[in-house]
Amino acid sequence: MEPIGLAVVGAGYWGPNLVRTAQATPQLRLEWLCDLDEERARGVLGPYTTVRATGSYEQVLADPAVRAVAIATPAGTHFDLVRAAIEAGKHVLVEKPLTPSGDESAKLVELADAAGVVLMCDHTYCYTPAVRKIRELVRGGEIGDVQFVDSVRINLGLVQPDVDVLWDLAPHDLSILDFVLPEDVRPVAVAAHGSDPINAGHACVAYLTIWLSSGSMAHVHVNWLSPTKIRTTVLGGSRRTIVWDDLNPQQRVAVYDRGVDLTPAASLGPEERRAALISYRVGDVQVPALPEHEALRGVMTEFAAAIAEGRPALTDGRAGLRVVRLLEAAGRSVAAGGARIEIGGEQ
Template identity: 45%
Template structure:
């Protein structure tokens, strides 16, 4: 059953054909990437830069002389020429900043994860709905060409029934001060899985360790089960000798390796095992199929650029972006459950998504490539 939240429309007047005024809040590691991409978007104009760090403000003001700078969010929100606020601050600040912006009637793009708890994420979604504003979360991988290529293969049935998925997202650093590796890196894999499978996990287990900073897990192994029978394992770590972003999908017809950043990021293996029913009790036969390996051509563009272009376009067209809000809320639920399991020594945590929707049936074409 579809959740009503998936079928609402934005009440505000579309601001079609006019430039969207933007404020960027948070200019640390990630914010400048958002700023750079916005600089190339002809439909958007950066009107404010906001950060608590005045040195950073001074640095980016030189590159964006037309934008005003401030350490105070209330000054940004009081400006009627600001249509939308883009938030790239630490996770624990997301809720307050996004809630203030939505309450002031601004559209909001907030970096992943949407908020530091599922209650707060749900609250933001409700606030966006009440105010008729877009709430989008920066799940950049939903705009990644290889991720989309795999999605098309899954939808076309190329893999057959998916049995399981195994993923590694590891590198050395960057250690976050306020959140565990599950909150930092997990949203990437969890959002990709929700997008690919259009299904939410029913249970989550996680084990991990705070190897370096006490109380902040820097390695975690997260296992998820889905009602369809698919099982998933995700390894997340800031402690690894080299960077690896690799996902293996094993299906009844084919297997796929998605290796982000590799020269051939998607490889499709016509490999598998065929089980033949026993003719007499106990005499089953297995035959192993080892066919071609294909590396499909993958489009080339910057996901971040397309993601922000989609946000700006949605503001112009009055598109509520419900698909994104749903994914973002579900991601926070999974992260929260994994964190809870980790703290309980790997105990299984059941997930109840009844208030969102069991299946992500909204199949919105994300954006024209």
């Protein structure tokens, strides 16, 4: 099959990674790297390339060899760039967040549906072998009911001028949550607290509590100010618990057959029942073998496959919209001093 002609838009922080992986994906044919600063685009491509640089997005959209665009520009520009691409009949891969607004994100989903093009969000982590394995374990019932989720993503990060730490880092955690939780376990409300101790103009440390439709709770801690890196997610289940430590390449995912059991007993009074029926399981830990492959390669392959097969991508616009709705609600909660905000059913 003919490779799909692609243009990458944005030669900043993430764009070069899209350029590199697109070139390594046989199903794609990289035609352009586009950036307002054409020199920067040229610099990213380097002196040995046959790929063309341009400063004109119009030129890219007008090129019939370009069937798809991959957009890695600041979030504030996503709505206009994605809409223009859809209107030009191009398939779109876009960095997280889809846009900074739920309503605008919903609009893009709608436009892409109407135009019959693929709208995919680059929720990169969902394409890591670790997260794929976690999804398989959770959705396959291996861990039982999800009892709690705790996700920590902290490190000395780039304090962004235009977005706070929630919008910068939490999309990772929220897109992973969206990806791995069973279809019928959905966020129903959030509360969030943020703090700006360095007077950066917006939150640099934030905590997000999410109530799930199943009655359990998920929690996310994102922090730009920690000099030590932690990227750990614990998914506690009724049967097993998953610990994902993304900074431990020798043991990213561990499945613990240890836990607390509480056997219901109809015949006992409530107090006795609890005392009597809590027991501890001290079982083995299993560390599944994970294949080694780069997540972004998986993103590119899925984008190409969704286009070729005319189907929604695994992390489609709707997934991106759900993440944006959560972030919006979290922002409202921070503004309201941590109040609980319900997630609307409109997603």
